Amino acid sequence: MKFLVGYTATPAGADALALGVRLARAPGSELEIVLVLDGGERATLTPTDPGNNSLLLEAAEGWLAQALALVPAGFSVRTHLEHADSLTQGLLAAAARLEANLIVVGAATHGLLGRFAIGSVASGLLHSSAIPVALAPEGTRLMNTDEPISRITCAVGTKAGAGGVLTAGILLARTVDAPLRLVSLVAIDRPGADAEAIQLAADHAQAVLDYATEHLMDGLDVTANVASGRSIEQAVRGLHWEPAEVAVVGSSRLAQPHRLFLGSIAAKMLRELPVPLIVVPRDFTATVGE
Amino acid sequence: MTLEIDASEAVEKSTGGISKKGLSAGSVGLVGAVIIGISCIAPAYTLTGALGPTVAEVGLQLPAIFVAGFIPMLLVALGYRELNNAMPDSGTSFTWATRAFGPWIGWMAGWGLIAATVVVLSNLAGIAVDFFYLMLSQIFGNSAQIAGLAGNPWINVGTCLVFIGAATWISYRDMQTTQKVQYWLVGFQLIVLVGFGIMAFVHIANGSAFDPTPVSLSWFNPVAIGSFSAFAAGLSLSIFIFWGWDVTLTMSEETKGSRSTPGRAATLTVIIVMVLYLFVAVAAISFAGVGGTGVGLGNPEIQGNVFFALAGPALGPFAVLMSIAVLSSSAASLQSTFVSPARTLLAMGHYGALPPAYAKVSPRFFTPGYATIASAIVAAGFYTIMRFVSEDVLWDTITTLGMMICFYYALTAFACVWYFRRQWFATVRNAFFTLTFPLLGGIILTVLFCTTLVDSMDPSYGSGSEIFGLGLVFVLGMAILLIGVVIMVVQSKVRPAFFRGETLSLAAPRFGERDESDE
Numbered sequence: 079m080k081f082l083v084g085y086t087a088t089p090a091g092a093d094a095l096a097l098g099v100r101l102a103r104a105p106g107s108e109l110e111i112v113l114v115l116d117g118g119e120r121a122t123l124t125p126t127d128p129g130n131n132s133l134l135l136e137a138a139e140g141w142l143a144q145a146l147a148l149v150p151a152g153f154s155v156r157t158h159l160e161h162a163d164s165l166t167q168g169l170l171a172a173a174a175r176l177e178a179n180l181i182v183v184g185a186a187t188h189g190l191l192g193r194f195a196i197g198s199v200a201s202g203l204l205h206s207s208a209i210p211v212a213l214a215p216e217g218t219r220l221m222n223t224d225e226p227i228s229r230i231t232c233a234v235g236t237k238a239g240a241g242g243v244l245t246a247g248i249l250l251a252r253t254v255d256a257p258l259r260l261v262s263l264v265a266i267d268r269p270g271a272d273a274e275a276i277q278l279a280a281d282h283a284q285a286v287l288d289y290a291t292e293h294l295m296d297g298l299d300v301t302a303n304v305a306s307g308r309s310i311e312q313a314v315r316g317l318h319w320e321p322a323e324v325a326v327v328g329s330s331r332l333a334q335p336h337r338l339f340l341g342s343i344a345a346k347m348l349r350e351l352p353v354p355l356i357v358v359p360r361d362f363t364a365t366v367g368e
Numbered sequence: 369m370t371l372e373i374d375a376s377e378a379v380e381k382s383t384g385g386i387s388k389k390g391l392s393a394g395s396v397g398l399v400g401a402v403i404i405g406i407s408c409i410a411p412a413y414t415l416t417g418a419l420g421p422t423v424a425e426v427g428l429q430l431p432a433i434f435v436a437g438f439i440p441m442l443l444v445a446l447g448y449r450e451l452n453n454a455m456p457d458s459g460t461s462f463t464w465a466t467r468a469f470g471p472w473i474g475w476m477a478g479w480g481l482i483a484a485t486v487v488v489l490s491n492l493a494g495i496a497v498d499f500f501y502l503m504l505s506q507i508f509g510n511s512a513q514i515a516g517l518a519g520n521p522w523i524n525v526g527t528c529l530v531f532i533g534a535a536t537w538i539s540y541r542d543m544q545t546t547q548k549v550q551y552w553l554v555g556f557q558l559i560v561l562v563g564f565g566i567m568a569f570v571h572i573a574n575g576s577a578f579d580p581t582p583v584s585l586s587w588f589n590p591v592a593i594g595s596f597s598a599f600a601a602g603l604s605l606s607i608f609i610f611w612g613w614d615v616t617l618t619m620s621e622e623t624k625g626s627r628s629t630p631g632r633a634a635t636l637t638v639i640i641v642m643v644l645y646l647f648v649a650v651a652a653i654s655f656a657g658v659g660g661t662g663v664g665l666g667n668p669e670i671q672g673n674v675f676f677a678l679a680g681p682a683l684g685p686f687a688v689l690m691s692i693a694v695l696s697s698s699a700a701s702l703q704s705t706f707v708s709p710a711r712t713l714l715a716m717g718h719y720g721a722l723p724p725a726y727a728k729v730s731p732r733f734f735t736p737g738y739a740t741i742a743s744a745i746v747a748a749g750f751y752t753i754m755r756f757v758s759e760d761v762l763w764d765t766i767t768t769l770g771m772m773i774c775f776y777y778a779l780t781a782f783a784c785v786w787y788f789r790r791q792w793f794a795t796v797r798n799a800f801f802t803l804t805f806p807l808l809g810g811i812i813l814t815v816l817f818c819t820t821l822v823d824s825m826d827p828s829y830g831s832g833s834e835i836f837g838l839g840l841v842f843v844l845g846m847a848i849l850l851i852g853v854v855i856m857v858v859q860s861k862v863r864p865a866f867f868r869g870e871t872l873s874l875a876a877p878r879f880g881e882r883d884e885s886d887e
Contacts, residue, residue, distance in 0.1 A: 087731030
């Protein structure tokens with residue numbers, strides 16, 4: 079698999095790089111570090127200045143060299159400088175050109191008064207990416223990059239469109255050689271409907287588990303859980319999370335062009351989860367057997 | 369491994385490959401270039417700031433001095449363009465003067481540029497404050513109380529600091545207005561200014577003008593100005609009104625279309641601005657006269673910001689449009705002006721002429737973050753001190769500004785002459801563009817600088833503020849330059865490499881050489 083890291087010389091960029099390195103540990107995986115600079119195509123009040131641009135280019139080269147120094151030896155890694163009008167556009171263009179399978183960005187939060195808000199780049203990507211996007215939470219950079227991914231947790235919904243998430247989860251579990259955990263999240267806000275809802279979810283989880291085991295021919299370790307709580311947040315919190323694991327969620331089923339692509343459940347998970355989150359597009363397809 | 373083909377080749381060369389693609393791709397057409405030019409000159413802001421002080425110097429001959437002021441500007445800008453083509457560098461005057469004359473003079477040229485832009489930043493913000501409260505009072509039923517708030521030094525300084533803070537934040541985050549917004553802003557500015565002129569003439573025809581003064585040909589005659597001192601002072605002020613125009617000349621890299629686009633854009637810009645200036649100047653004088661009372665342009669009370677006083681009488685119920693025009697013009701100008709000292713500071717940090725922190729580029733926004741904030745702090749501090757020291761902060765800052773522009777433009781012009789010394793007679797074109805024009809421009813500006821400096825020692829110069837019996841403008845000018853010298857000497861002890869010419873060396877392209885750059 080080819081992992082594309084959207085790098086900036088900021089803590090968020092370091093978070094993204096750290097996650098990228100951990101994901102791309104497996105032999106055969108490739109790491110592409112992309113730094114996006116302003117393409118100068120944007121009409122602005124201040125005329126572009128070739129002298130200033132060359133200084134900027136020099137700084138960018140320095141940042142990429144620093145990024146490269148953070149990647150341990152033995153990786154297949156390349157750095158790229160992309161020029162685009164926005165970071166999001168640059169990353170998408172680079173991903174298409176390099177045929178990357180996954181984009182990793184930092185999801186540093188800059189919410190006002192401590193409220194949660196994902197960065198503009200991450201949210202831009204979530205609106206428009208055709209390949210899965212991994213969001214590295216604040217502080218990912220503090221974890222040792224030698225730490226393998228300990229588990230892939232796949233949140234499978236009970237509704238249509240869950241296939242893409244599962245495919246991506248299986249693919250990823252194979253790539254990083256980690257056990258796969260399938261969870262079905264159930265929010266019980268109406269007392270009385272509990273038993274029925276849990277039963278439904280459990281049935282679903284079992285069905286998904288059967289499907290997954292069918293497709294994991296080399297016998298990866300697969301488990302299935304039903305997590306319930308008064309709310310999705312509580313359900314997520316109720317699960318046990320390993321520090322080195324990664325969660326995979328699907329995008330909103332309602333995702334349309336220019337509509338929020340991060341579904342409400344995924345958004346809630348992002349807010350609650352202490353681990354990196356990979357968001358899979360609604361129509362994501364890949365041959366599981368490949 | 370996938371095989372990379374075709375389109376990706378140019379961008380991705382090998383491991384660590386860096387593409388230079390797309391860097392100078394930002395292209396603007398003729399109209400876009402003209403818009404940027406007008407936007408950088410900011411006619412509404414410039415006129416309100418410069419009309420009064422210039423009338424104070426040259427009286428009725430305001431139109432004449434506006435025309436005359438363009439000549440040294442043009443001469444220097446031509447030299448500026450030659451240097452920009454030969455050595456594109458974000459340090460501009462600093463880098464070029466260093467290459468031509470060595471680190472010490474280069475450092476002072478950079479300092480002059482930074483000082484001029486920092487002074488104009490504080491003046492811009494000051495004008496914006498006045499118009500902000502005027503606009504509020506116009507919106508809320510012409511309450512003189514609200515407009516008067518601008519006169520309270522504490523409220524004034526507080527608001528000004530907020531404006532400077534906002535402009536810094538915008539520059540730091542590189543949030544630029546789009547071209548479409550610019551078209552509207554510039555168009556609006558032009559319409560309001562023309563409307564102001566027309567309304568002024570309507571009032572004159574109706575006999576309702578404040579002090580109807582018949583237009584006379586002598587207004588256009590620079591010889592009619594009483595003394596050379598007045599002429600020089602007026603000229604150094606009118607250089608300020610064209611400041612920013614040189615931008616259109618140096619956009620050669622970015623303009624799309626034929627090679628002649630930048631030249632045509634520069635010409636078109638200056639024709640539009642010149643016609644506008646003359647029209648508004650003639651209208652303002654005919655309407656209000658140059659008397660020393662009421663809204664007469666000679667009244668020291670209103671000279672720092674004339675549209676503030678004239679908008680009401682001339683435009684009546686539409687006066688609020690003038691406030692919006694000046695406010696938006698100041699906002700646009702704040703944006704484009706902020707870039708200039710920040711980029712020069714960045715280059716100075718980069719070449720080791722200042723602490724390396726100035727060379728820091730924000731990794732998130734790709735702007736010279738440290739340098740931007742540093743210029744903002746200095747501009748805010750400068751304005752605050754001036755507000756309490758000067759009797760008319762706007763007036764004195766504009767006069768000081770004229771002096772600073774003369775200083776660094778003259779150095780830049782001479783740098784052009786000296787840098788190209790071995791190529792002067794390579795072609796007829798060179799003889800004019802690298803020798804005659806910049807030399808002439810440099811000499812004119814030097815004369816202006818010296819005359820202004822000597823005259824401003826008189827305590828009654830400018831708004832009449834004084835310190836230790838010397839004119840405030842003189843003290844300011846000298847203080848700014850001396851502080852520069854002190855910082856330079858300190859830097860030369862701490863960071864001797866630059867001052868030994870190790871980071872940026874002397875150079876002069878040889879006869880017949882196409883051009884020379886840093887590589």
